[in-house]
Structure formats: C-alpha cells, structure tokens
Amino acid sequence: MSAVIGHGHAHDDHEHQPSGLMRWVTTTNHKDIGTLYLWFSFTMFLVGGTLAMGIRAELFKPGLQFWHPEFFNQLTSMHGLIMVFGAIMPAFVGFANWQIPMMIGAPDMAFARLNNWSFWLLPVAALLLVSSFFVPGGAVAAGWTLYAPLTTQMGPGMDMAIFALHIMGASSIMGSINIITTILNMRAPGMTLMKMPLFVWGWLITAYLLIAVMPVLAGAITMVLTDRHFGTSFFNAAGGGDPVMFQHIFWFFGHPEVYIMILPGFGIISQVIPAFARKPLFGYSSMVYAMASIAILSFIVWAHHMFTVGMPVVGMLFFMYATVLIAVPTGVKVFNWLATMWRGSMTFETPMLFAIGFIFVFSMGGFTGLILAIAPVDIQLQDTYYVVAHFHYVLVAGSLFSLFAGFYFWVPKWTGRMYDETLGKWHFWLSMIFFNLTFFPMHFLGLAGMPRRIPDYALQFASYNEVASIGAFGFGLAQILFLWIILKVTVLGRGERAPQRPWEGADTLEWTHLPSPAPYHTFHEQPVVK
Amino acid sequence: MKNRTLKLAGWLLLPFSGEAFAAWEHNLQPPVTRIATDIYELHMLMLGICFVVFVGVFGVMFYSIYKHRRSVGHQAEHFHENTTVEIIWTIIPFLVLIAMAWPATKTLLALKDTSSPDITIKATGYQWKWGYDYLKGEGEGISFLSNLSTPQDQIAGDAPKDEHYLLEVDNHLVVPVGKKVRILTTANDVIHSWSVPAFGVKQDAIPGFVRDAWFRADKEGTYRGQCSELCGKDHGFMPIVVDVVSPDKYTAWVAEQKKQSAAAAEDPNKKWTLAELRARGEKVYSTTCIACHQANGKGVPNAFPSLDGSKIVNGPKAAHINIVTNGKPGTAMAAFGKQMSDTDIAAVITYERNAWSNKTGDVIQPSEIGSAKK
Numbered sequence: 001m002s003a004v005i006g007h008g009h010a011h012d013d014h015e016h017q018p019s020g021l022m023r024w025v026t027t028t029n030h031k032d033i034g035t036l037y038l039w040f041s042f043t044m045f046l047v048g049g050t051l052a053m054g055i056r057a058e059l060f061k062p063g064l065q066f067w068h069p070e071f072f073n074q075l076t077s078m079h080g081l082i083m084v085f086g087a088i089m090p091a092f093v094g095f096a097n098w099q100i101p102m103m104i105g106a107p108d109m110a111f112a113r114l115n116n117w118s119f120w121l122l123p124v125a126a127l128l129l130v131s132s133f134f135v136p137g138g139a140v141a142a143g144w145t146l147y148a149p150l151t152t153q154m155g156p157g158m159d160m161a162i163f164a165l166h167i168m169g170a171s172s173i174m175g176s177i178n179i180i181t182t183i184l185n186m187r188a189p190g191m192t193l194m195k196m197p198l199f200v201w202g203w204l205i206t207a208y209l210l211i212a213v214m215p216v217l218a219g220a221i222t223m224v225l226t227d228r229h230f231g232t233s234f235f236n237a238a239g240g241g242d243p244v245m246f247q248h249i250f251w252f253f254g255h256p257e258v259y260i261m262i263l264p265g266f267g268i269i270s271q272v273i274p275a276f277a278r279k280p281l282f283g284y285s286s287m288v289y290a291m292a293s294i295a296i297l298s299f300i301v302w303a304h305h306m307f308t309v310g311m312p313v314v315g316m317l318f319f320m321y322a323t324v325l326i327a328v329p330t331g332v333k334v335f336n337w338l339a340t341m342w343r344g345s346m347t348f349e350t351p352m353l354f355a356i357g358f359i360f361v362f363s364m365g366g367f368t369g370l371i372l373a374i375a376p377v378d379i380q381l382q383d384t385y386y387v388v389a390h391f392h393y394v395l396v397a398g399s400l401f402s403l404f405a406g407f408y409f410w411v412p413k414w415t416g417r418m419y420d421e422t423l424g425k426w427h428f429w430l431s432m433i434f435f436n437l438t439f440f441p442m443h444f445l446g447l448a449g450m451p452r453r454i455p456d457y458a459l460q461f462a463s464y465n466e467v468a469s470i471g472a473f474g475f476g477l478a479q480i481l482f483l484w485i486i487l488k489v490t491v492l493g494r495g496e497r498a499p500q501r502p503w504e505g506a507d508t509l510e511w512t513h514l515p516s517p518a519p520y521h522t523f524h525e526q527p528v529v530k
Numbered sequence: 531m532k533n534r535t536l537k538l539a540g541w542l543l544l545p546f547s548g549e550a551f552a553a554w555e556h557n558l559q560p561p562v563t564r565i566a567t568d569i570y571e572l573h574m575l576m577l578g579i580c581f582v583v584f585v586g587v588f589g590v591m592f593y594s595i596y597k598h599r600r601s602v603g604h605q606a607e608h609f610h611e612n613t614t615v616e617i618i619w620t621i622i623p624f625l626v627l628i629a630m631a632w633p634a635t636k637t638l639l640a641l642k643d644t645s646s647p648d649i650t651i652k653a654t655g656y657q658w659k660w661g662y663d664y665l666k667g668e669g670e671g672i673s674f675l676s677n678l679s680t681p682q683d684q685i686a687g688d689a690p691k692d693e694h695y696l697l698e699v700d701n702h703l704v705v706p707v708g709k710k711v712r713i714l715t716t717a718n719d720v721i722h723s724w725s726v727p728a729f730g731v732k733q734d735a736i737p738g739f740v741r742d743a744w745f746r747a748d749k750e751g752t753y754r755g756q757c758s759e760l761c762g763k764d765h766g767f768m769p770i771v772v773d774v775v776s777p778d779k780y781t782a783w784v785a786e787q788k789k790q791s792a793a794a795a796e797d798p799n800k801k802w803t804l805a806e807l808r809a810r811g812e813k814v815y816s817t818t819c820i821a822c823h824q825a826n827g828k829g830v831p832n833a834f835p836s837l838d839g840s841k842i843v844n845g846p847k848a849a850h851i852n853i854v855t856n857g858k859p860g861t862a863m864a865a866f867g868k869q870m871s872d873t874d875i876a877a878v879i880t881y882e883r884n885a886w887s888n889k890t891g892d893v894i895q896p897s898e899i900g901s902a903k904k
Contacts, residue, residue, distance in 0.1 A: 062695065063687040070763040070833050136832045143760045149737060150720040150762060152860055155832075228860075237738020243721055244736060278600070280610040308723060308758070309734045310715075310741030313642040317635060324627045328620060334587065335619045341594050345606035348599075356595070360588060367580040374576060374630065376569045376637040379732050380558055383723065383758040444556035447573075449727040451758045454766030456685060458696045458756075463553040505606075 025120070028112035029520060030097045031414070036119050037094030038407075042486070044086030044126060049476055051079040056438075056472035059465050064456055072455035073141035074133065074157075080144025081161065084261070085168045086126055088399050092264040093118075093175050095406055096203050098414060100179060102510035102518060103197045105188025105527045110181035118174040125167035132157035132164075143453060145254070148235030148246040151224050158228065162221045169214040176207035176214075183207075188509070190529035194285065197508045201288050202267025205295045209256045209263075212299075217253040220246060244309050251302035259298045261395060263291055265402030266333060269355050271508065272405050273337050276352035277344030278505035283336040290329035290336075297326050307378045316375045323373035330366055334359060349503075350424030354405035357432050358397065365393030368443065383453075386446025392439045404431070404482075411489055412498030413510055416517030419489040427485060430478035437471030559727040562749045562774070566730030568637045576630060583626075641730070644744045647712035649705065655715070655722025655735035655757065656869060657862050658764035658821065662703050665714070669784040672791070675869065676701045677817045678767045682825065685767075696766070697754040700817070702773045705747065706780035712744045719864055723759035726772055732758055747774040762862055763833075764821050802873075804880065804893045811881025814874045819882075822862060827886040834862070838886040847892060850879055851902045872899040 017023055027033060054075045058066050067075065097115065101108055109115045132139040137155020140146070151158055183204050187196070196204075223234040224246070233239025235246045274281045281287065303311060303319040311319075337359055346352070368390040372378050381387060404427070411419050441464035446452075450461045457465065488494045498516040510518065513527050561567040598604045649667030653660055656675075664672040676699045683689040685696075692698065705711050715724050715735035725732035729745035747753070755770040775783065816825070823829050827838035837843050842850050854875055855867030866875060873896040883890040 062691060064685055065687065068763075068830055068833070069766065070830065073760070073763065073765070138832060141762070147721060147760070150760065153720065153762060153862055237736075243738070277598075278606040279608065282610050283612075283616055284610070286616045308732045309736065310739075310743075313639060316638060316642070320634065320638070321631060324631060327627060328623050331623045332616070332620055335615075338587065338591050338594065339612075339615070340610075341591065342598065343594075343604070343607045343609075344598050345600040345604050346595065346598055347601070356591075359591070363584065363587070367584060370580065370630075371573065371576045374572060374634045376565075376634055376641055376730075377573045377576065379641065380566075380569055380573070380727060380730060382732055383760075444554075447558050448555035449559055449755070451725075451756050451766070453760045454756070456696060456766050459691060459693070460553050460555045464556075 026116070028108075028116050030101050030109045030112070030115065031518065031520065033109075033115050033119050034094045034097030034099075035414075037090050037097060037122075040119070040122055040126070041087050041089075041091035041094060042483075044082055044090070046479070046483070047130065048079050048082035048087055049479060051075045051082065052472060053476050055079060056469040058455055059457070060469040061466065062457055062459055062462055067455065069455045070141055071138065073143075073453065074139040076453050077140045077143050078129070078133070081129065081140065081165075082126075083395075084144060084257070085165065086122075086129070088261050088395065088403075089168075089172065090122060091403050092203075092206070092261070092399075093172075095199075095264065095268070095403070095410075096175075096179055099410065099510070100182055100200055100203060101186070102413075102514060102522060103200055103508050104183065104186065104191055105509050105513070105523050105529065106182060106186035107521065107523045107526075109178050110186060111178045114174050115178055118171045118178065121167050121171040125164040125171070128160050128167070129164035132160040135160065145250060146221065146224065146246075147250075148224055148227065148243050149237075152228050152236070159225065162225050165221055166218055169218045172210050172214050176210040179203055179207040180211075188523070188526040188529050194288070195529060197267075198270035198281065198284070198287055198291075199264065199267035202263045202265075202270070202291060205291050206260050206263045209260050209295055209298070213253040213256045213260075216249060217257075220249040220253065223249075244306070247306050247309065248303065251305045252299075254305065255302045256295070256298040258391075258394070259294055261399045262402075263295065265358070265399050266291060268402045268406040268409070269337065269358055271506075272351045272355040272409050273340050275409070275503045275506040276349065276355070277341045277346050279340060279344040281336070282339035282342075283332075286332055287336055290332045293329040294326060297322065297329070301326065304373055304375075304378070307375050308382045320373060320375045324370060326373075327366065327370050334363055334366075349408070350419070350421060350428055351405045351409035351503075353425065353428040354401050354408065357428065358401040358405060361393060361397035361401070361432070361435070365390055365398060368393060380449075381446055383451055384446035385442040385450045385452055388452050389439050389442035389446060392442075396435060396439070401431070404428075407486075409503070409506075410510075412502045413514070413516050413518055415490055415493070416498050416515075417489050417493060417495035418498050418502065419485055419495060423481065423485050423488075427478060427482050430481065431475065434471045434474035434478055438468050438475055439471070441465075441467045441471075561730060562728045562747050562751070562753065563730055563745045564748070565637070565641050565745065566728060568640070569730045572633055572637055575633065579626065579630065644712050644742045646710070647744060648709040650712045650714065651703070651705075652714040652716065652740075653703075653724045653735060653770075655717035655719075655724070655761065655768075657719050657762050657864055658757075658768040659818075660699075660703075660722075660724070660757075660768060660770060661718075661869065662701075667709075668706070668780065669787070672784065672787045674701045674787075676703065676771070678764075678769060680767075682820065694754070697756070697769045697771065699769055699771045702752070702771045704773045704775060704780065704783050706777045707747055707750050707774050709777075710744060710746045712742055714740050714742050716740045718868070719862075720761050721759050722757050722761045722768070724755075724770060725758040726753050726755035726770055728753040728755075729772075731755075734759055747772075750774050750776060767821065800896070802876070802893070802895060804884065804891075807877045807880035807893060808884055810874070811877035811879070812885075814870070814878040815881055815885075818866070818870070819878065827882070827888075837882055838888065840888075843882050843888055844890055847879075847883075847894060847898070848902070850883070851875075851894065851899060854879055855899060855902050867899070867903045872896040875899045 135156045139157040140161045142150040226232040233241040235241045235243050301323045304323045501511040561570045650665045652663040660676045679698045679700045715733045717735040717737040722735040731743045733743035753772045757768045822834040829836040857863050857865035876894045876896040879894045883892045
C-alpha cells in the first residue's frame with residue numbers, strides 16, 4: 001500500500017497520455033471520466049434550469065406574457081427530459097465512476113474503454129436533444145412522458161428526441177454493465193457484499209434496474225417512431241392500436257426510473273450521515289434489504305401513474321395496495337438514518353446540512369407520494385400541480401440535494417482542496433428556503449385544481465403562482481453561487497489543502513487508504529479488508 | 531412607451547392588488563357530490579395521519595440534532611444494530627397503511643360503480659374544445675360543442691380579466707340536480723381528460739376508446755373544471771363548465787334546446803350571399819380557427835401555417851374545402867367536417883378566401899361541402 005500512497009501527486013502517472021483536449025477525449029481513467037460526467041451533468045442542469053426559469057416567468061402572472069402556448073409546452077417537456085436524462089442520471093454515474101473503484105479498492109472500472117464510450121455518447125445525444133429547438137416545429141412539446149398519440153403530431157424535433165433517448169439509453173446500459181461487473185468482480189479481498197459501503201450497494205441495485213428498464217423505454221419510443229413514419233399503428237386506435245398501451249410501457253420504465261434517480265442518492269446519504277454523526281450506520285443489513293425491496297416493488301406499481309385512464313377497479317386496487325407498500329421500506333430507511341444520528345456526536349458541515357435537509361424534505365415528498373397512491377384522492381390530484389410539487393420534492397430535494405451532499409463530501413478527496421465552507425452553507429440555506437418557497441405552494445395550487453402543463457391559468461391560482469415564481473428565481477440564483485463554489489475548488493484550485501481524511505467519522509477505503517487528492521491511479525495493489 | 535411603462539408597473543404591483551389577494555385557494559374545492567365529499571374527507575384523514583407521523587419523526591430528529599451535537603460535548607455511542615426495533619418500525623407503518631387503505635377501498639368501489647344512471651352523456655375531447663351528446667335519459671338527442679369564450683384580448687393582457695377568466699365556455703353542459711349522470715368519455719384526436727373537481731370526477735378521454743365516470747350533484751350551481759391531460763397547444767384553454775339545475779329548469783332547458791335545433795336545421799340548398807357567409811364565417815373563425823391561425827391569419831411561424839396569402843386558400847376551391855373538412859393527418863388540423871355543419875364550413879372557407887389580403891371573391895355554398903366529406 002505504501003507504494004501507492006508514495007506517488008503523491010495526481011499527474012505523475014500519465015506521461016504516456018495525450019495532453020490537452022485529447023486527454024479528455026481518449027481517457028480511460030475512471031476519475032477523468034467521472035469528472036467529465038459531472039461537468040456534463042452540471043452543464044445540462046444549468047440548461048434545464050434556464051428552461052425552468054422560462055416556465056416560471058410565464059406563470060408569474062395570469063395571461064400570456066412571454067411565450068406562445070406551443071413554445072411553453074416545449075419548455076416544460078424539454079425541462080423534464082434534460083433534467084432527468086441529462087442532469088440527474090449522468091451526475092450519479094459521475095459519482096459512480098469516481099467513487100466505486102476507490103470505495104471497493106479497485107484500480108479502475110472493469111471496462112475502461114467502454115466507460116469512455118458511455119460518456120462520449122452523451123454530449124452527442126444532448127446536442128441532438130437541445131438543437132431540436134431550432135428545427136421546424138421546434139422541440140418536443142408532448143411532455144417528458146411523450147404520451148401517444150400526441151407525439152405523432154410533433155415535428156422532426158420529436159424524432160431527434162427519440163434518437164437522443166436511444167443514445168442516452170445505450171450509454172446508461174453500458175455504464176450499468178460496467179458498474180455491475182466492477183462491483184461483482186473487483187472488490188478488494190475481504191470485502192464481502194455485505195461489507196460494501198452503502199453507496200456501492202445503492203448503485204449495484206440501480207444498475208440492475210437500468211438494465212431492466214432502459215430497453216423498455218427504447219422499445220416504446222421506437223414504436224412511436226414507426227407509428228410516426230412507417231405506417232404502424234401500435235398506439236393509433238384507428239389502426240387497431242391502443243394509446244393507453246404506450247402509457248403502460250412507458251411507466252413500466254418510468255417508475256423504476258424514479259428509483260434509479262433516488263437509490264444512489266440514498267447511498268450517498270448513508271455515507272454522509274455516519275461520517276458526521278461519528279457513529280456507524282445503524283441497521284446496515286436492513287438498509288440493504290430496504291433498497292432491494294424498493295427496487296423490486298418498483299416493477300409492480302407502474303399503473304398508479306394512470307389511475308384516471310379508466311382501469312378496472314381490481315387493477316386500481318392492486319396498484320394502490322402495491323404502491324402504499326413502498327412506504328414500508330422507505331420508512332425503514334428514514335428510521336435507520338435517524339437511529340444513526342441518535343446519540344452521535346454531530347457536526348454540521350455542508351454535506352451534513354444537505355443530508356439532513358434531504359431527509360427532512362424528501363420525507364415530505366414521501367408523504368405526498370403516499371397521499372397520491374390512494375386512488376380516489378389521486379383522481380382529484382392527477383395531472384395537477386400537486387403532482388408537480390410531489391415529484392420535485394423527491395427529485396430536487398431528494399436526488400439533487402443528495403448530489404450536493406455527495407459533492408461537498410467528496411470534493412476534498414477529488415481535488416485535494418477544501419471547498420469554501422461559508423459559501424457552502426449559504427448554498428444550502430438559499431437552496432433549502434427557495435426550494436420550499438417554489439414548490440410548497442404548488443401543493444395548494446394542485447389541491448385547488450390547477451392542471452399542470454398549462455401556460456396560463458384562472459385567477460384563483462394567481463397568488464401562489466407568484467410566490468412559486470419568486471422562489472424559482474431565487475433557487476436558480478443560488479445555483480449560480482454553487483457554480484462559483486465549484487470553480488473555486490476545482491479549476492481555480494483555491495481553498496485550504498485537504499488532509500487525507502477531513503471528516504473524522506468517514507471510514508471507507510478512499511479516506512483510510514488514499515491521500516487527498518487521490519492519485520491518478522489508485523489501488524494497483526488491492527488493500528485487504530478485515 | 532408611457533403605456534408600456536404603466537403596464538409594467540401594474541405587472542410588478544400585482545401581488546399587492548385586490549385581484550391577487552383573493553386568490554389564496556389552498557384546499558380541494560368544496561365538494562357537491564357524495565364521492566367528492568368522501569374524497570375530501572379521505573384526503574383530510576391522510577393529511578392528518580401524515581402530519582402526526584411527520585411531527586413525531588422529525589421531532590425526534592430535531593431533538594437529536596439539538597442534544598447530540600459535538601458542540602455541546604456529546605460523545606458518540608457505538609450501537610449500530612437492533613433487530614427488535616427494525617421489526618417494530620416495519621410492522622407499525624404496515625398497520626397504519628392498512629388503516630389508510632380500508633376507507634380508500636370503499637370510496638374507490640363506489641367511485642367506479644357507474645351502473646343504472648338516469649342520464650348518459652358522451653363527452654368528446656377535440657383539440658381544443660369539448661363536444662357533448664346526450665345519449666340516454668331526459669334530453670336524449672341534444673348535441674353541441676363547448677368552446678372557450680374568454681376573449682383573446684384578455685389572454686393577451688389588453689383587457690381586464692373576467693371573474694371566470696379561462697373558465698368560461700359558450701355552451702354550458704346542463705344537468706339536473708340529484709340525478710345520477712354517467713359521462714362517457716372519448717376523444718377525436720389525442721388524449722384529453724374530462725375533469726370537474728367539485729364532482730370528484732376526472733376521466734381521461736381516449737381516442738378510439740370509450741371510458742366512463744359518474745356523478746350525482748346534490749347542489750344547484752355552476753361548476754368548473756379544465757382538461758387534465760396534455761393535449762397540445764391549447765391544452766390550457768378548453769375548460770369544462772357544468773350547470774346543475776332543478777328538474778323543472780332542466781326540462782325547460784331541454785325543450786328550449788329541441789326548439790333551437792329545429793330552427794337551426796337550415797335548408798342545405800339555400801343560396802347564400804358573400805356578405806352573409808363572410809359575417810357568419812368570421813364568427814366561426816374566431817371560435818374555431820383563431821387559436822392556431824391567429825386573428826390576422828398569419829399563423830405561427832414553424833408551427834401553424836399562415837392563411838393570409840396561402841397557396842391553398844388562394845388556389846382551387848376543392849383543395850381548400852378538402853383540408854377543412856377532412857383535416858391533415860399528423861397535425862393539429864382536425865377534420866372539421868365531423869364537428870361543424872356544412873353551412874359553418876362553407877362560411878368559414880368563404881371568409882378565409884376573402885379576408886386579410888386574400889381577395890378571391892369566391893362564394894362557397896353549403897351544398898358544395900357535403901360531397902367533399904370522406
């Protein structure tokens with residue numbers, strides 16, 4: 001081990017590599033690729049966020065101010081697609097690339113060249129997706145859910161989005177194969193599955209979900225493509241097809257997709273909480289079983305997204321019961337995090353703030369999820385702003401806050417520098433306050449009956465829309481602060497030098513065995529885990 | 531310029547104006563059916579349970595954050611497993627869920643029971659309006675379209691907004707109080723959703739399929755809802771308005787409708803003049819075509835073609851009649867031959883061929899339309 005640590009600086013090992021741009025294009029190093037994923041996802045996060053600002057500007061007051069209705073629909077659809085496929089998913093893959101090899105004591109990912117290919121597909125897909133704004137007819141305006149037969153009315157932007165999703169799906173599947181192979185074959189001696197850090201567990205389960213459902217999405221959108229151009233009638237009732245079939249196939253992908261975007265986040269939170277509570281994670285094995293149960297249940301609840309399509313009552317009962325069951329393992333996770341904090345010795349640096357904020361706000365998203373699972377109540381709330389509030393509570397306060405927590409937690413290991421703690425805390429409090437200001441009022445809007453995806457609304461919805469828009473602009477600005485924090489600690493290299501183990505409660509291999517910053521190549525010789 | 535500044539000032543001050551202060555609606559709309567009342571109570575029950583759990587769980591968390599901090603000198607303990615508590619916090623939530631699912635099941639069974647209605651009405655979703663056909667029960671045979679009647683200048687911000695901004699239509703759906711009304715939903719083009727929150731009804735309208743829902747309104751009044759499934763450009767502009775009236779009023783309304791439809795049955799062979807058709811066509815245009823092709827006939831670049839100076843509009847009549855009656859598949863241009871009378875179609879085509887810079891001078895008679903329908 002001392003030989004590995006002795007290398008010290010990050011750049012000693014790659015004299016044979018091209019430098020400059022070609023270094024990044026040809027890299028097969030998991031850390032380089034992780035960095036690429038993270039920058040890519042942050043860029044897409046800013047693009048998707050800009051679209052969100054466009055949405056909230058239009059909704060600031062009743063009447064049509066800025067956009068034509070069809071452009072507004074493009075904004076909401078592309079905001080969803082970009083955030084899900086361009087921002088959240090690649091960001092978690094970035095964390096996987098950086099962290100999984102270091103946390104299991106492996107020298108790199110199992111398929112290094114495949115790893116490069118998985119990443120470089122993404123900018124191509126993103127370009128295809130974003131440039132669809134500029135073709136005749138504009139970008140997709142059928143919602144990120146792409147419901148048929150509305151998708152058959154779209155222009156060529158729809159085809160570009162379909163191909164972009166195909167490419168992103170291929171990238172995700174390759175990434176998942178890589179992650180599973182790495183985890184199952186390259187763990188350090190002594191690291192049994194039930195000794196793996198929970199972040200690794202979260203990703204192992206997520207990768208299986210991805211492999212299971214990305215082909216399903218690919219199938220659904222391919223059928224849309226052939227309906228559009230080759231005269232098939234999969235979803236066209238006039239030709240013997242069924243528009244509702246699209247929704248079944250889409251949500252068979254879509255619900256596991258929700259957990260794909262949260263399970264790695266659960267993993268991050270499970271690393272951060274024990275580190276700052278200075279106490280081992282409570283109930284490790286039940287945490288693993290809880291994640292596995294959530295993943296399995298995610299395959300049998302899809303039709304709760306479709307309670308208003310007119311299903312037989314037995315079907316509705318089944319999907320209602322299956323859905324409320326998910327509250328059990330999710331509750332177990334929250335209780336275990338609390339038990340980890342209980343009687344610890346807590347400090348509240350930025351990663352811990354985001355982790356606690358995650359538990360607090362994500363739980364609200366869990367509660368509204370439970371309310372939405374109750375089919376009769378869902379009849380009132382389906383396709384209203386209540387649903388918008390619910391999924392932003394789990395995707396922004398859930399996935400995004402866990403990504404923030406993970407960034408602040410690991411960036412000392414990645415760069416060898418400490419981030420600016422004061423600014424980090426500002427970032428947390430601004431994000432937390434403005435997030436709630438944006439999305440909490442949407443519960444009220446939804447209850448009062450405001451449909452989602454409308455560019456203009458009746459007067460009784462005016463006040464809360466104003467509050468939500470003000471919150472959204474604040475939330476957007478807070479992320480500019482985050483950009484500055486990132487630039488400062490990465491590109492500009494400012495900040496105190498980070499010790500090997502800046503968080504005294506952190507005890508996974510990257511903290512106990514590797515210096516900060518982690519050398520370019522790590523664990524040529526695997527450590528032995530007792 | 532001054533006008534614009536004023537407009538901007540008004541925009542920024544809106545949060546403090548009376549218009550906005552009235553608008554803090556934050557719960558489900560007051561229910562007027564048994565089902566909607568059950569849903570309302572179910573939601574309050576769920577909210578109550580969730581609130582208690584939330585306060586309990588996060589009470590513990592914030593207590594821990596307050597007490598078990600290093601800054602107050604708390605030393606970490608090292609326990610990390612306890613099978614008993616794991617079992618307890620798996621079982622208890624499970625029991626709570628059963629307590630929630632029980633009333634939900636009862637409500638759901640009632641909500642889905644559409645049997646033995648007094649009146650059956652078919653609601654058809656079109657891009658972007660609703661069509662109603664009274665199929666069975668008192669009023670059988672009545673049939674009409676229901677368009678948004680909020681004027682375009684209110685939407686553009688050039689006129690003050692009405693109380694029922696975006697929630698008003700030209701023809702209300704009328705039903706009697708206390709009668710079980712079954713709504714069959716279907717659609718002509720893409721998926722829409724027929725929703726009236728006060729009734730606890732939301733049912734997707736799916737092209738090629740018929741689904742159903744029901745309500746029995748206990749209170750007279752006017753109830754409003756909106757299309758609740760993204761259906762394209764004007765998804766936000768196809769509201770649903772239902773008048774619940776006394777049985778006597780309903781009978782009178784039915785008689786009135788029958789009389790009107792008898793009077794409206796026009797002689798298809800009547801010869802119309804250019805002026806008559808233009809005047810009628812302008813009205814049809816402003817309810818049906820204006821949303822896409824715009825008041826100035828210029829359409830929206832890259833989305834909806836301009837009619838002003840268009841090749842089809844200024845070309846041979848047959849092509850123009852064909853696209854209006856039969857639509858253009860794969861676009862938002864619907865087959866209006868199925869929705870409107872021959873007279874209306876003839877009128878709107880005549881209008882388009884003689885409006886803006888189009889000066890064909892053509893007069894299209896209703897008799898020319900029937901033969902073009904596919």
